Amino acid sequence: MTPPLPPPAPAPEAHPRPRLAVSSCLLGEPVRYNGGHSRDRFLTGPLADHVDWVPVCPEMEIGLGAPRPTLRLLSDGRIVTRDRTADHTGAMTALAGDRIPDLAGIDGYVFKSRSPSCGLLNLPRYASGRPGERTDGQPVDRRGRGVFAALVTDALPHLPVEEEGRLRDPVLREHFIERVFAHARLRELLAGAWRPRDLVAFHSRHKLQILAHDPAANREMGRIVARAGTRPREDLVTGYRRAFGAAFAVRPKRGRHANALLHVFSPLSEHLDPTRRHDIVAAIESYQHGEAPLSVPIALLRHHAEGEHLAYLAEQTYLDPYPADLLLRHHL
Structure with missing residues (x-):
């Protein structure tokens, strides 16, 4: 009896399969401050067939849970609860130090917009108590970048990064x-x-x-x-x-x-x-x-x-x- 032929070798991939870090809420995970998610249709739809996701939620990973108190960026770079009873800057910095070596092997990162930990652009920053800063509870400027996102992008300056909101363009x-x-x-x-x-x-x-x-x-x-x-x-x-x-x-x-x-x-x-x-x-x-x-x-x-x-x-x-x-x- 003629032995069966071996199965044909799989065709080579026309494209690589990138490893993409992503804010977990964008994949539909209920990790937002209010216990909800921000599922993105492009990321979880057409793109999902072609990439391997590396989900990250810094706020959950430092143990804040969901739901949780909302956070704010201060003008001196700290990230605190809205009522300022807790400062999470040290924990967020330590997490980035642990995570960045693993993230060096990814091909890009999609961050959650408007997040005080993950936002990339134009986040409101509030008074930290410096002389001359406004004290009416309004932002002192809108030039902030999320604490975790800033640490990642500073450490990996050539990594492709974007916010999900900008990807609608x-x-x-x-x-x-x-x-x-x-x-x-x-x-x-x-x-x-x-x-x-x-x-x-x-x-x-x-x-x-x-x-x-x-x-x-x-x-x-x-x-x-x-x-x-x-x-x-x-x-x-x-x-x-x-x-x-x-x-x-x-x-x-x-x-x-x-x-x-x-x-x-x-x-x-x-x-x-x-x-x-x-x-x-x-x-x-x-x-x-x-x-x-x-x-x-x-x-x-x-x-x-x-x-x-x-x-x-x-x-x-x-x-x-x-x-x-x-x-x-x-x-x-």
């Missing part, structure tokens, strides 16, 4: 998710037994995506990988990781996208007839004028690059930066 959402998947690809590379030539190949796949974000960074990173075989390994990783994170932190504008699209089109055009060249140029111009989403020229370029078997272009991460079913490039 399609431009900010696309940029954040693009950064997260780029971060995951680099993490996967550096976690393996890579060689200098692997880093060169990785950079070659990302060149046009980096170009769309920051042309100057693209040139700098080209110089880094050009010395990949001669620099000490630790210096190479540190320099490339820093430049990679800084480049993707720059949100690409329409003009830079158009430039990157033309960099795909230029070598591809030699393989196309006039009709197909015209269709692609028209799609790029429509995008540049705000008349069509980025997904239209991207789809055409990717289709023809794959059809003409131009591996260098077809494998560019710019054409396929994250799972297509997230539908992030369809906005005008």
